[in-house]
Amino acid sequence: xxxxxxxxxxxxxxxxxxxxxxxxxxxxxxxxxxxxxxxxxxxxxxxxxxxxxxxxxxxxxxxxxxxxxxxxxxxxxxxxxxxxxxxxxxxxxxxxxxxxxxxxxxxxxxxxxxx
Amino acid sequence: xxxxxxxxxxxxxxxxxxxxxxxxxxxxxxxxxxxxxxxxxxxxxxxxxxxxxxxxxxxxxxxxxxxxxxxxxxxxxxxxxxxxxxxxxxxxxxxxxxxxxxxxxxxxxxxxx
Numbered sequence: 001x002x003x004x005x006x007x008x009x010x011x012x013x014x015x016x017x018x019x020x021x022x023x024x025x026x027x028x029x030x031x032x033x034x035x036x037x038x039x040x041x042x043x044x045x046x047x048x049x050x051x052x053x054x055x056x057x058x059x060x061x062x063x064x065x066x067x068x069x070x071x072x073x074x075x076x077x078x079x080x081x082x083x084x085x086x087x088x089x090x091x092x093x094x095x096x097x098x099x100x101x102x103x104x105x106x107x108x109x110x111x112x113x114x115x
Numbered sequence: 116x117x118x119x120x121x122x123x124x125x126x127x128x129x130x131x132x133x134x135x136x137x138x139x140x141x142x143x144x145x146x147x148x149x150x151x152x153x154x155x156x157x158x159x160x161x162x163x164x165x166x167x168x169x170x171x172x173x174x175x176x177x178x179x180x181x182x183x184x185x186x187x188x189x190x191x192x193x194x195x196x197x198x199x200x201x202x203x204x205x206x207x208x209x210x211x212x213x214x215x216x217x218x219x220x221x222x223x224x225x226x227x228x
Contacts, residue, residue: 036219043119043208043219044159090158100212102149105158 002027002093006106014114019078021109023065023091026072032094033074034103035065037087044090050074061085086113117143117213121220128199129228136194136223138209144189145211150182153206153222165192199227 007022025031032051036044048059055067065076074091091106118141128134138148146167151159163171163184171184181203183195192211196203208222 041206041222041224043121043221044210045219098215100147100215100217102161102164103159103217104161107158 002031002095002104004091004093004104004106006089006091006109008109009107010110010112012112012114013081015083016080019063019076019081019085019111021076021089021091021111023074023076023106024072025074025091025093027093032098032101033065033067034092034094035059035063035074035076036090036092038090038108039087047076047089081111081113083113083115086111117211117216117218119145119209119211119218119220121207121209121223123223124221125224125226127226127228130200131198133195133197134199134225136196136207136209136225138192138194138211138220140190140211140213140218143211143213145192145213146189147212148186148192149210149212149217150184150192150194151208151210153208155206159208162194196225199225201227203227 003026005024034049035047047063048057050067058064063078088108088110090108092103095102120139122137148165150162153159162177163173165171165184165186167186173179186192204227210217210219
């Protein structure tokens, strides 16, 4: 079975600072990995996904993530935080090895951005 | 882009009543839909996978007689919480598969009094 661990349930940064949200996974098959953002009382929006192509994946809103197989990690970064980035972020792995199968989510990381 | 809607967006009901939540793919046909549950300040947990025209596949620990899922058409799946109790209060989110992508609805907040 696959699992996802997000290190840090809360991350706080200043506006303009680097954002780093950590995600580690375990999977018995080559994983498909995802980062989603959730704003209060809303559904999930896909930020980016890794599907075994390029290891550095660029997503929307200036976010990117790097797949590191040796570290079983898929950390999310953004060079300069914006106030609108404040939200909850979920890392997920696809159990079926596809981008449309069942997803296993991490615990979530709440990002706070201070002015 | 592909849009998934849920109705209602929030609902309050009395203990013992049943509540139906709809998940619709607005501009595409979805052969597969997923239902997730999210407790406050927690992650999403998959409840069941719904395939059009067939019985839903429930995850371990999810009561299929309590959470009835129907996927009668390629654009609509429904989740009915039967005889709801306060512990069923949660945020329910659906997602729909379209091609090689999965798109999420905005969620339905259920509060059982």
